[in-house]
Amino acid sequence: MTQNKRFVLASRPNGMPTRENFELKTEEAARPEDGEIAVETLYLSVDPYMRGRMNDSKSYAKPYEIGGTFGGGSVGRVTESRHSSYKEGDIVQGGWGWQTHAVVNGDLAVKVDESLAPIQTALGVLGMPGLTAYFGLLDIGQPKEGETVVVSGAGGAVGMIVGQIAKIKGARVVGISGSEEKNRYLSEELGFDAVVNYKTESLDEALAAACPDGVDVYFDNVGGEVSDAVFQLLNANARVPLCGQISLYNVTEPEPGPRFLPLLLTRTALVKGFLVGQYQDRYGEAIPEMAGWLKDGRLKYRENIVEGFEQSPEAFFGLFSGENLGKQLVKV
Amino acid sequence: MTQNKRFVLASRPNGMPTRENFELKTEEAARPEDGEIAVETLYLSVDPYMRGRMNDSKSYAKPYEIGGTFGGGSVGRVTESRHSSYKEGDIVQGGWGWQTHAVVNGDLAVKVDESLAPIQTALGVLGMPGLTAYFGLLDIGQPKEGETVVVSGAGGAVGMIVGQIAKIKGARVVGISGSEEKNRYLSEELGFDAVVNYKTESLDEALAAACPDGVDVYFDNVGGEVSDAVFQLLNANARVPLCGQISLYNVTEPEPGPRFLPLLLTRTALVKGFLVGQYQDRYGEAIPEMAGWLKDGRLKYRENIVEGFEQSPEAFFGLFSGENLGKQLVKV
Numbered sequence: 055m056t057q058n059k060r061f062v063l064a065s066r067p068n069g070m071p072t073r074e075n076f077e078l079k080t081e082e083a084a085r086p087e088d089g090e091i092a093v094e095t096l097y098l099s100v101d102p103y104m105r106g107r108m109n110d111s112k113s114y115a116k117p118y119e120i121g122g123t124f125g126g127g128s129v130g131r132v133t134e135s136r137h138s139s140y141k142e143g144d145i146v147q148g149g150w151g152w153q154t155h156a157v158v159n160g161d162l163a164v165k166v167d168e169s170l171a172p173i174q175t176a177l178g179v180l181g182m183p184g185l186t187a188y189f190g191l192l193d194i195g196q197p198k199e200g201e202t203v204v205v206s207g208a209g210g211a212v213g214m215i216v217g218q219i220a221k222i223k224g225a226r227v228v229g230i231s232g233s234e235e236k237n238r239y240l241s242e243e244l245g246f247d248a249v250v251n252y253k254t255e256s257l258d259e260a261l262a263a264a265c266p267d268g269v270d271v272y273f274d275n276v277g278g279e280v281s282d283a284v285f286q287l288l289n290a291n292a293r294v295p296l297c298g299q300i301s302l303y304n305v306t307e308p309e310p311g312p313r314f315l316p317l318l319l320t321r322t323a324l325v326k327g328f329l330v331g332q333y334q335d336r337y338g339e340a341i342p343e344m345a346g347w348l349k350d351g352r353l354k355y356r357e358n359i360v361e362g363f364e365q366s367p368e369a370f371f372g373l374f375s376g377e378n379l380g381k382q383l384v385k386v
Numbered sequence: 387m388t389q390n391k392r393f394v395l396a397s398r399p400n401g402m403p404t405r406e407n408f409e410l411k412t413e414e415a416a417r418p419e420d421g422e423i424a425v426e427t428l429y430l431s432v433d434p435y436m437r438g439r440m441n442d443s444k445s446y447a448k449p450y451e452i453g454g455t456f457g458g459g460s461v462g463r464v465t466e467s468r469h470s471s472y473k474e475g476d477i478v479q480g481g482w483g484w485q486t487h488a489v490v491n492g493d494l495a496v497k498v499d500e501s502l503a504p505i506q507t508a509l510g511v512l513g514m515p516g517l518t519a520y521f522g523l524l525d526i527g528q529p530k531e532g533e534t535v536v537v538s539g540a541g542g543a544v545g546m547i548v549g550q551i552a553k554i555k556g557a558r559v560v561g562i563s564g565s566e567e568k569n570r571y572l573s574e575e576l577g578f579d580a581v582v583n584y585k586t587e588s589l590d591e592a593l594a595a596a597c598p599d600g601v602d603v604y605f606d607n608v609g610g611e612v613s614d615a616v617f618q619l620l621n622a623n624a625r626v627p628l629c630g631q632i633s634l635y636n637v638t639e640p641e642p643g644p645r646f647l648p649l650l651l652t653r654t655a656l657v658k659g660f661l662v663g664q665y666q667d668r669y670g671e672a673i674p675e676m677a678g679w680l681k682d683g684r685l686k687y688r689e690n691i692v693e694g695f696e697q698s699p700e701a702f703f704g705l706f707s708g709e710n711l712g713k714q715l716v717k718v
Contacts, residue, residue, distance in 0.1 A: 106652070115652075277647045299648045310642035315609045316631045319659040320438070320447075327651040 056083040060153030061124045061366055067108055070304045070374060075108065076124065076367045083155040086136045091146070091160045093130035098152050099177040100360075100369045100382040101126060101211070102275075105303040125151030125366075127177050129166060140165070147176040152366050154386055170345045178211055178381035179348065179355040180341055182330055186297060187215035187273075188340045189333040192223075194295035194326045195271040199224030202265050204284055207275030208246070209236030210373075211381035212297060216273045217246050218353050225271070228264045230280055232376040239379060244354060253376075257283040268292075276301045282311055288321045296327040304374060356380025388415040392485030393456045393698055399440055402636045402706065407440065408456065408699045415487040418468045423478070423492045425462035430484050431509040432692075432701045432714040433458060433543070434607075437635040457483030457698070459509050461498060472497070479508040484698050486718055502677045510543055510713035511680065511687040512673055514662055518629060519547035519605075520672045521665040524555075526627035526658050527603040531556030534597050536616055539607030540578070541568030542705075543713035544629060548605045549578050550685050557603070560596045562612055564708040571711060576686060585708075589615040600624075608633045614643055624655040636706060688712025 057080050064077040086092045104126060107115045118124060128151065132144040137160025140146065148163035150156035166176045178184060190212075197203050203220040207213040208229030217227045217240065228248045229240045237249035248264035250257070261283055268289035274281050277299030288294070302308065318325060333340075347353035358378045360369040363386045372378050389412050396409040418424045436458060439447045450456060460483065464476040469492025472478065480495035482488035498508045510516060522544075529535050535552040539545040540561030549559045549572065560580045561572045569581035580596035582589070593615055600621040606613050609631030620626070634640065650657060665672075679685035690710040692701040695718045704710050 111652075274647065277645070277651075281647060296647055296651045299651055302645070302648050308645060308648075311645040313609070313634070313640060313643040314646060315606065315613060315628055315657070316634050316640075318657060319609075319628045319631055320443075322659040322661050322664070324656065324658045325647075325650060326656045327654045329654050332654070 056155050057081070058083040058153055058155040059363060060151070062121050063108065063118045063124050065120065066110060067304075069306045071105065071108060071367075071371065073367055078364065084157040086134055086157050088136050089160055090157050091132050091137050091140050091163065092134040092155065092157050093146060093148070093150065093163075094133050095128050095130040095150070095154050095156065095363075095386045096145075097129045097174040097177060098125060098363075098366065098384045098386065099127040099182070100366065100373065100384060101182070102298055102300045102303065102373050104370065105374075123151040123153055125153075127182055128152075128156075129173050129176050130156070135160070137161075145173050147181065152363075154363055170341075171348055174357065174359075174383055175348075175355065177383060178357060179215060179353065180344060183211035183381060184215050184344055185333065185337060185340055186330040187212045187219060188344060189330060189336070190295035190297050190328055191216050191219050191271070191273055193333065194324075194328060195220075195273055195293050197223050197225040197271045200226070201270035202226045202228065202267055203271040203273065204228045204230065204261075204265065204269050205273040205275070206230045206280050206284070207298065207300060208240055208249070209233065209379050210275060213273070213275055214240065214244060214356065214380060215353070218244055218347075220271070221245055222347065222352055226267075228261075230261075230276070230284075233379075236379050239356070252280050258286070261287060271295075273297060274299070278302055278311070285312075285314055285317055288317065288323050290321050290323075292321055292323040294323065294325040296325060300374070357383055359383045359385050361385050388487050389413070390415040390485055390487040391695060392483070394453050395440060395450045395456050397452065398442060399636075401638045403437065403440060403699075403703065405699055410696065416489040418466055418489050420468050421492055422489050423464050423469050423472050423495065424466040424487065424489050425478060425480070425482065425495075426465050427460050427462040427482070427486050427488065427695075427718045428477075429461045429506040429509060430457060430695075430698060430716045430718060431459040431514070432698065432705065432716060433514070434630055434632045434635065434705050436702065437706075455483040455485055457485075459514055460484075460488075461505050461508050462488070467492070469493075477505050479513065484695075486695055502673075503680055506689065506691075506715055507687065509715060510689060511547060511685065512676060515543035515713060516547050516676055517665065517669060517672055518662040519544045519551060520676060521662060521668070522627035522629050522660055523548050523551050523603070523605055525665065526656075526660060527552075527605055527625050529555050529557040529603045532558070533602035534558045534560065534599055535603040535605065536560045536562065536593075536597065536601050537605040537607070538562045538612050538616070539630065539632060540572055540581070541565065541711050542607060545605070545607055546572065546576060546688065546712060547685070550576055550679075552603070553577055554679065554684055558599075560593075562593075562608070562616075565711075568711050571688070584612050590618070593619060603627075605629060606631070610634055610643070617644075617646055617649055620649065620653045620655050622653050622655075624653055626655065626657040628657060628659040632706065689715055691715045691717050693717050
């Protein structure tokens with residue numbers, strides 16, 4: 055008998071999530087019925103948005119149910135197929151979350167093209183984070199050659215792709231992160247034009263120095279005081295794709311901040327929250343283009359892989375300490 | 387000899403503007419040279435955005451210079467023409483500001499079509515405020531039939547046109563103002579579906595009652611606490627055309643407010659500051675359409691006309707007390 059291990063949401067966190075919010079369950083793995091496939095998970099994805107789903111509040115992300123399986127995207131190998139599109143051994147990606155052996159509706163999974171890149175990139179640069187970077191930057195940010203693009207959370211899975219696509223489009227790119235190691239990587243390996251460390255530098259001064267011509271596009275993953283500082287530098291007709299607010303996800307008593315509306319008015323700027331799923335019908339144009347950039351070396355990616363399914367919650371907690379460089383994954 | 391009276395900016399205000407910021411000058415009127423026209427002002431426009439131009443700060447509106455003529459749009463009669471497009475007696479509109487007898491580059495003036503509506507509407511419903519309402523609402527707000535549109539500053543020149551155009555487009559319209567008289571007019575004369583008085587009602591409660599299905603479009607003229615309350619009700623994919631922030635124009639020490647970015651993210655909402663001049667190449671489609679609505683009675687306008695050129699500063703101060711209903715004009 056195959057055993058399925060899965061993490062369920064045991065309770066909702068108040069502030070920073072802890073191990074107590076998770077429960078590991080072991081049970082007999084199900085068998086697929088007609089139209090379904092059984093998969094053995096190889097990699098599972100660990101993403102900041104999952105923190106939002108732990109709350110029971112009005113959001114684009116539906117709250118996790120207490121007792122329901124935690125997590126989002128995973129990549130696995132088909133072990134048994136009762137769907138005509140798949141055969142045993144196929145590599146597929148789907149939203150079955152943090153479990154080792156899942157049964158999935160075959161219509162809701164996607165076959166991973168193993169010729170494009172290593173399979174786990176279907177959860178990173180060629181998956182949700184990559185598509186988020188691509189559409190948020192190109193559709194909302196619309197950077198033009200020579201413009202200044204600032205990205206917060208620049209060392210994360212989305213941020214480092216945003217910066218590289220902005221470079222491909224000819225923009226000057228400024229990355230903000232909270233670690234010297236990340237910033238060194240962004241400058242030296244990814245060619246960011248300037249980097250700012252929000253933990254060690256005076257944000258206002260460092261940003262002003264890094265953005266002598268102001269800010270035309272601000273791709274925001276972080277929010278809070280980092281965004282307060284960047285907003286002051288927005289140029290006329292600036293665009294702000296709002297992708298995340300990780301600095302505020304674990305805050306229980308939000309502090310007020312400067313009011314932005316007068317500034318957005320006088321700079322005739324645009325701010326737009328978005329959800330990658332809104333671009334689903336255009337994934338087919340984005341993935342081949344990004345795969346091409348990967349192949350010709352213009353787009354690089356980094357992964358932070360934790361080994362062992364049981365470590366998944368710890369991999370998740372690591373997102374909020376600002377230490378992970380690149381896409382956070384668990385190898386099962 | 388014709389005398390020209392004009393108001394110049396004597397000093398920049400700190401907070402609410404006062405008479406001391408203005409100086410009335412009387413001097414011999416100039417005569418037009420080739421390509422110019424001399425005009426006698428009939429109506430001059432008094433608008434909230436002028437407060438912003440009194441400051442010396444980075445904004446879409448170029449600061450007024452100390453000693454320079456104050457004001458913006460005016461309507462007048464041509465008294466002498468040295469431009470082939472105009473003859474004596476023509477009614478024209480242009481940006482010569484608060485002066486009784488101006489000399490204007492004919493290329494920068496626009497002939498007023500007296501057959502459309504009373505000539506002073508070129509400063510109101512068929513001029514800058516009307517075009518601001520039209521493009522902000524339709525281009526950024528994009529209200530759909532049955533959606534809820536909230537407009538702040540609803541009793542002002544822009545706000546009351548916004549609400550009426552939203553009604554023409556089939557939306558449910560909620561107006562916010564600070565006066566019972568304004569709100570009665572909006573409900574009874576203009577057909578707004580609900581009104582909220584931010585001075586006498588609890589904003590959160592009154593808005594929730596007025597917007598049982600949330601807010602799809604928020605056309606903001608006011609900012610501050612009014613906007614804080616409306617933002618809480620934004621629906622998924624809401625649009626917020628930012629037109630003005632009159633509640634904050636005279637504030638010298640801005641208070642912090644709730645941070646909006648997490649909310650804009652989870653509601654995948656859009657906020658955009660705009661300037662009517664960005665739509666200049668489309669005025670030609672808007673004015674005939676609005677003139678048609680005027681003629682068939684679907685669009686009404688109100689004017690608050692102060693008589694006497696010398697009263698122009700007082701007419702301007704009145705904008706900030708929340709008492710003026712409709713478009714503020716001075717009849718010279």
